Amino acid sequence: MKKNKMLxxxxxxxxxxxxxxxxxxxxxRTVLMSFFSIESVTAGMSDWSFNGFGNYAKIFNSxxxxxxxxxxxxxxxxxxxFTLSLALLFAVILTSGIRFKKFFRAAIYLPNVISAVALATMWIQYVFNNDYGMLNKMLKMVGLEGVKWLGTDMKFWAMLFAFIFGAVGYYMLIFISGIERIPADLYEAATIDGANKVQQFLKITMPLLKGITKTNVTFWSVHxxxxxxxxxxxxxxxxxxxxxxxxxxxxxxxxGGKGVTTRDAGAGAAVGVVLALIIIVIYFIMNKLLKDDDLEF
Amino acid sequence: MKKKIVSLLLASVMAVSLLAGCGKTETPAPAEEAAPAEEAPAEEAPEAEAPAAEEEAASTDGAADYSGVELTFWSMWSAGEPQAVVIEEAAKAFSEKTGATINIEWKGRDINTIIQTALESGEKIDIFEDDYSRIAKIYKDFCYDLTDMAAAAGYDAQSFKCFNDVATNWAGFLPCVTEQPQVGGIFYNKDIFDDCGITTPPATWEEFLAACQTMVDKGYQPLALDSAYADFTFGYHLDRYLGEAAISELAMNGGWSENENVAKAAQDIIDFIAAGYLAEGAPEEYPSSQNKIGLTGKVAMIVCANYVCAEVNNNSGTEINWSMFNYPSVEGGADTSNSYAGANSLAISSYSENPQAAFDFLLFLTSGEFDQKMADSASQIPADPRNTAPAIMSGTVEALQATSNPLSWNMGLNDNSDLKASFKDLIIQLYEGKFATGEDFAAAMDALY
Structure with a gap:
């Protein structure tokens, strides 16, 4: 036993x-930095000056x-x-025994393999562009006016839509792995008892995916x-x-941004700490809300 | 026992490979060579370091002999870029001429996120490259004071005065050598101006509007605008009314509605859009609108810095007959002549062991043959005004020489880093036609505080 401990x-x-x-x-170091006034992110501790919660006050007033x-x-x-709903929908469809399952799974996951820079460029230049973008061409084909997808009103939603497109495949794969873990005999028994597909989804799939859903929500929060x-x-x-x-x-x-030479590493650290706390809080809330240890299969 | 030995060996291999993985790939600089900046203040260093290098400098053709000298150069370019190709050529030529070896590391545009850390830790860096405002404001404590070497070499005669003055003003000494000067203004397709019979570029806002009307009458679209440059474009207009200092003051403390010139400037833009002088679809997402200058041949002008010319030519595969003029003045305005000017520059680390060799290389690169090559191959303004600007940069050297007090990027709007993103959105909205009056715009700016 002693030998094993050493090993x-x-x-x-x-x-x-x-x-x-x-x-x-x-x-x-980041947590510590968030309580100090520091200009450069790598400044030595001798250059730090204690600022209490000043950095937090600064960012929350910004x-x-x-x-x-x-x-x-x-x-x-x-x-x-949208992302998790679509991912779950695709996962259920792809595990229902449809044909070309592997092709669809690869196709939906594909955006995750492509560089996000290339994906974003494609969306900006080829989908949302005013003149030759796919969306406006489709609108014009049916006689409608083109929309300024990247104007101040729509830009956020355009960005989110493009992001969702790229993210669905990742969460779908996690859902698929969860669904495939559910024993097939549960569905067979439910079918014999007369449960339809929707009832099977609500009464079997969803409850048994609690753990996976928790994981996905946590991953999504980190994302x-x-x-x-x-x-x-x-x-x-x-x-x-x-x-x-x-x-x-x-x-x-x-x-510092373009044309800006002022820097505040202390405030930056405070932002990092706040973001980490948000993820931790979400994780604990999800643990409280979705308890997956009450079911065994 | 055998099992135990194998296990210990495996554990040792793991530990060693881990340490090896964490090690540096390049030859580390000995600790005593990489003295921290505090130990080699920029002000004291020249006297202490330069003579050693000068003693070495003795060769028959007048060039210094730097045999055995090794310089490490952290560049902001990426390998293969036109600027990088010229730098490599220059380094090779300098080596052949002086015997010095220049090791170049291509760090790319994100050099600004790593250079300070590297300098603070005393990394072996002799020369580094970045925006001159960051060099002179942020890294100045790690920059070698070039004042004396520049004076001895007559650097003033081979550089733009405005950059040297401003950098010296910020840092308290000359911290860098200009490599890639930039100037802002209105860049235009000269063929369209010629076709419209506009022989003299407009100098006032009234003349500018008249020129726009002439272009519209001829079937052209006067001004391209991408939302990315909306704040730069409006910043210029606001500057002509208020001057950069007043814009900065408003940006920091608000009170936009109380200054009638803000509403006037915004109203000018509202009227400009209503008159149909913006290109079709503008403001668009970068670089759609600026590309139309090349793609359609119908869009005449854009407010930007000089690099827009090369961008449009490259993106559209055309050779526009570019020229530029300074942003027009407004009646009763505060600032009528200054231009935005910026530069990517080269600095020498305060702890460099061979500052003179490094400085000689910087002058070798930013003047004469290699500066001309850089200007031609990267379609940029030469760092040495005695060189010839490529045709695409027509008018830029004159504009820079006429600038004594360069405007900063966005003319003071960026001084409030907490609100600059919101300013930008409101200004884009101004160009989108979301405000009925200039007063509405000024009130929206005040509502941000």
Whole structure:
């Protein structure tokens, strides 16, 4: 037993040290930084000056941060409902024994393989473009006026729609893995008892997917709070209020934007801490709401 | 026992490979070489370091002999870009001429997210490249004071004064050498102007409107506008009424409605749009509207910096007959002549062991043959005004030389970093025709506070 302990320590130690250095140290430092006034993100501690909750007060009073949080909330809620609903729908359809299942699964997942930069460019230039974009061409074909999809009124929704398109496949795969874990005999028994497909979905699939749904909601929350690239692609040159999200605000705060040389790494750290807390809170809420340990199969 | 030895060996291999993975791939600079910036203040360093390099400088053809000198250059370009190709050529030529070795690392545009960390940690960097305002304001403590070397080399004669003055004003000393100057203004298709009989570029807003009307009458669309540059375009107009200092003050503290010139400037834009002077579909998503200058041949002008010319030509596969003029003045305005000007520049780290060699290379790159090559191949303004601007940059050298106090990007609107994104949205809305009057626009700006 003693020998085994030694072995375990030998194997675990490198990973443990790596975890401490590469993960816990930056996290700890970021939390600490959020209570100090710091200009440069890598400034030595001798250049830090204690600021209490000043950085938090600053970001929560910042109009740009408030706008970015509002945008993030809309992405999380509206985008989450659409993405997870579509992902579940596709997962159920693809596990129902339809033909060409593998093709459809690959096709829906494909946007995840393509670079987000290429995807966003495709949406901006070939789908939403005023003159030669696919959507306006379709509208004009049926005699309707073209819409300014990337004007200030519609830009946020255009960005969210494009993002959902790329995200559905990822969550669909997770749902599929959950559905495939459910024993087929449960459905057979339900069919014999006279349950139709909808009843089977509501009474068997959904309850047994609680754990997977919890995972997906948590992943979606992480995905939403780290939303960055799509916002950058939809606001080229400089940040715009319609598409700003907290990580873009963080980036601009820490590194300065176009034509801006003021930086505030302390406030940037505070944004990072707030985002991490949001994810933790969502995770605990989901754990309370969706208990998956009451069912065994 | 055997099992235990194998297990320990495996664990050791894991640990060693982990450490190896964390190690640097390049040759690390010895700690004593990479002295922290605090130990080598920019002000003291030249006297301490330069003579050593100068002593080495002795060769028959007049070029310094830097045999054995190794310079590390962190570039903001990516390998293969026209600028990168010229830099590589220049480095090779400099090596052949002086014996110095220049190791270039292509860091790309995101160099601004890593350079400060690298400088703070004393990374072996002799030369680095970034926007001159960041160099002079953010990294100045890590920049070598080039003032004396520049004076000795007569750098003033081979550079644009405005950049040197502004950078010196920000940093307290000359911290960088201009590599890629930029100037803002109205860039236009000269063929359209010629076709419309507009021989003299408009200097006032009234003349500008008259020129636009002439173009519309001839079937042209006067002004392209992408939403990405809406704040830059309106910032210029606002600057002509208020001047940058007043815009900055309003941006920071509000009070837009109390300044009648704000409403006037916004009303000008509302009237401009109502008159049909914006290109069809504008404001569009970047770069759709600017591309129409090349793609349709019917759109005449755009308010931007000089790089727009190369962008439009590349994107549309055309060779527009470009020229530029300064943004027109308005009656009773505060600022009538200044232009936006910016630059990507080159700096030498304060702890560089070979500042003189590095400086000589910077001058070698930003003047003469290689500066001309850079200007021609990257379609940019030469850093050395004695060189010739490519045809695509027609008028830019004169505009830069006439600028004594360059405007910043967005002319003070960006000074409020918390609200600049919201300003931008309101300004895009102004160009979208969402405001009925200039007063409505000013009130919307005030509502942001």
């Amino acid at each position: 375990i320590i030998c194997f675990i130690l490198p990973c443990l040290i790596t975890l401490l250095i590469m993960y816990l140290y930056p996290v700890g 109009p740009a941060f408030k706008t970015s949080m509002w945008n993030m909330l809309r992405i999380w809620l509206v985008g989450g409902v 939403t709070t780290t939303f960055f690239l799509w916002s950058k692609m939809f606001s080229p040159v400089d940040t715009e209020a319609t598409t700003i999200v907290p990580v873009v605000y963080l980036y601009d705060t820490v590194f």
